[in-house]
Amino acid sequence: MYVADFFFTSCPGICPKMTANMNILQKEFLKDDDVLLLSHSVTPSRDSVSILKRYA
DSSP, X not given: OEEEEEEOTTOOSSHHHXXXXXXXXXXXXXXXXXXXXXXXXXXXXXXXXXXXXXXX
């Protein structure tokens, strides 16, 4: 099963809450090989590696 979300690194609204929820899911399913989590940047042209690391 895949669980996916889409985010903006510059989003002050719902994105931080969604990221926090994905973190909870990651901890819950860390050892479950049947669950894969995917997060997609909506603005990949703006989201350099350093920006994504800071966001994470």
